[in-house]
Amino acid sequence: MALLYFDEFCKKTKLPSATCSKIxxxxxxxxxxxxxxxxxxxxxxxTLSFFKDKYCIVAVGSYGRYxxxxxxxxxxxxxxxxxxxxxxxxxxxxxxKEVARWGGIRLSGGFNHISLNDMHKNIGxxxxxxxxxxxxxxxxxxxxxxxxxxxxxxxxxxxxxxxxNDVLKFRKQAxxxxxxxxxxxxxxxxxxxxxxxxxxxxxxxxRNIKLRFSRKGLYFGGIAILLNxxxxxxxxxxxxxxRNLRLPFADKISHILLEQKKVREHADILTLYxxxxxxxxxxxxxxxxxRLHKSDRNxxxxxxYIEKKANSFNEGIKxxxxxxxxxxxxxxxxxxx
Numbered sequence: 001m002a003l004l005y006f007d008e009f010c011k012k013t014k015l016p017s018a019t020c021s022k023i024x025x026x027x028x029x030x031x032x033x034x035x036x037x038x039x040x041x042x043x044x045x046x047t048l049s050f051f052k053d054k055y056c057i058v059a060v061g062s063y064g065r066y067x068x069x070x071x072x073x074x075x076x077x078x079x080x081x082x083x084x085x086x087x088x089x090x091x092x093x094x095x096x097k098e099v100a101r102w103g104g105i106r107l108s109g110g111f112n113h114i115s116l117n118d119m120h121k122n123i124g125x126x127x128x129x130x131x132x133x134x135x136x137x138x139x140x141x142x143x144x145x146x147x148x149x150x151x152x153x154x155x156x157x158x159x160x161x162x163x164x165n166d167v168l169k170f171r172k173q174a175x176x177x178x179x180x181x182x183x184x185x186x187x188x189x190x191x192x193x194x195x196x197x198x199x200x201x202x203x204x205x206x207r208n209i210k211l212r213f214s215r216k217g218l219y220f221g222g223i224a225i226l227l228n229x230x231x232x233x234x235x236x237x238x239x240x241x242x243r244n245l246r247l248p249f250a251d252k253i254s255h256i257l258l259e260q261k262k263v264r265e266h267a268d269i270l271t272l273y274x275x276x277x278x279x280x281x282x283x284x285x286x287x288x289x290x291r292l293h294k295s296d297r298n299x300x301x302x303x304x305y306i307e308k309k310a311n312s313f314n315e316g317i318k319x320x321x322x323x324x325x326x327x328x329x330x331x332x333x334x335x336x337x
Contacts, residue, residue: 001031001066001144001246001247001248003024003027003066003248003250003251004247004251004255005247005251005254005255005258006020006023006024006248006250006251006254007024008254008258009254009257009258009263009267009270012258012263013263013264013267014264014267015267015270015271016271018274019270019271019274019275020274022274022275022277022278023250023270023273023274023277026066026067026068026069026277026281027066027067027248027250029068029069029070030062030063030066030067030068031066033063033068033103033104033105034059034063034066034144034146036103037059037099037100037103037105037146038146038147040098040099040102040103041057041095041099041146041147042147044095044098044099045092045095045147047091048088048091048092051084051088052148053148053150053151054080054081054082054084054151055078055079055080055081055084055092055148055151056078056079056145056146056147056148056149056151056152056155057076057078057092057096057111057145057146057147057148058076058077058078058079058139058143058144058145058146058152059074059075059076059143059144059145059146060075060076060077060138060139060142060143060144061073061074061075061076061108061138061142062075062214063075063076063105063144064076064138064142064143064144065142065214065218065248065249066144066248067214067248067249067277069277069280069281070281070283071280071281071282071283071286072106073106073107073108074100074105074106074107074108075108076111076146077111077112077113077114077135078092078111078112078113078114079114079115079116079119079139079151079152079155080113080114080115080116081116081117081151082115083115084113089113092111093110093111096110096111112131112135114132114135116155116158118132119132119135119136119139119155119159120158120159120162123136123162123163123181124181130188130192133181133184133185133188134185134188134189136159136181137181137182137185137222139155139156139159140156140159140160140163140178140222140245140246141182141218141221141222141245141246142218142246143156143246156242156246157242160178160238160241160242160245161238163175163177163178163181164177164178164237164238164241165177167229167237167238167241168238171234172234172327172328174230174329174334175226175229175237175241176334178226179223179226179334179335182219182222182223182226183219183223183335185219186215186216186219189211189215190211193207193208193211197294203289203290203291203292204292204294205289205290205292205294205297205303206286206289206290209276209279209280209289209303209306209307209310210280212307212310212313212314213273213276213280213310213313214249214276214280216313216314216317217249217273217313217317218249220317220321221247221249221252221253222245223335224252224253224256224320224321224324225241225244225245225247225252225256226241226245227324227326227327227329227331227334228240228256228259228260228324228326229241229327230326230327230328230329231259231325231326231327249273250270250273250274253266253269253270253273253320254270256320256324257320260324260325262320262323262324265319265323266316266319266320266323268312268316269313269316269317269320272309272312272313272316273313275309276306276309276310276313279306285302288302289302289303
């Protein structure tokens with residue numbers, strides 16, 4: 001994946017060079033790691049060539065968003081068409097560990113194995129759990145294929161078409177189904193955050209900052225692309241969403257601002273996001289936030305510094321939402337009512 005719009009945005013605005021460098025550096029680091037992982041998987045999984053079109057290995061999280069650093073863990077999962085033999089699953093799991101080790105990539109844990117059939121047919125059903133909602137929405141908004149591109153493309157289009165069926169059939173139909181599920185996903189992780197820090201007693205400060213930047217950015221970037229699709233001709237809207245829904249946050253925002261000719265009004269969104277990426281890439285900052293007690297939040301200088309930027313980031317995307325052009329639909333109606 002390439003940054004399609006961000007470079008052009010940097011050239012056409014007075015965006016600080018430091019902002020452009022921070023985002024470009026995160027992208028470059030991630031691209032190099034992903035490129036290496038892809039080459040290693042191609043080599044190491046040759047013995048499973050019989051199953052090569054029946055599954056894919058997917059990266060999500062900071063690697064999927066092309067925002068990783070040396071401090072990032074690799075998150076992801078394996079999507080398969082039909083049940084794979086246990087021996088095959090064991091080999092894939094072992095190869096994921098080996099590729100991560102050889103590529104100097106830290107794994108967050110094991111990669112779950114997910115059925116495409118479950119992802120496609122279980123949307124909104126009683127078995128649509130928090131993990132399944134998360135896996136599906138992250139797949140659409142921030143995934144990168146590490147192995148099995150043909151199956152990955154098939155799976156992506158199949159799930160996206162399920163959401164956009166009405167958009168393909170009817171004129172001027174808003175993509176409500178997908179909008180509603182992205183909204184549901186974001187509200188779910190906000191509630192999950194409260195559970196994790198209160199019931200499971202997990203560290204709160206780093207989670208809080210990630211929720212207010214990368215998670216909110218993922219959410220806003222997704223709904224912004226869907227809303228902007230309302231400016232397109234009916235025949236072009238599905239392809240537009242397919243091309244742009246998975247772009248990195250900086251690329252999505254650059255694209256929206258360039259297309260709507262609002263580059264000077266809202267460029268601070270990207271400056272604030274770049275500042276977040278820089279802070280989160282520092283081992284010292286991450287350690288400090290992990291150890292910070294919630295009772296000290298109002299007197300901790302580092303947290304207050306990042307929190308202030310998070311508040312400004314929130315105001316920036318809210319301003320863009322209010323000032324943006326989203327076809328002839330009322331975005332309040334689409335997002336709230």
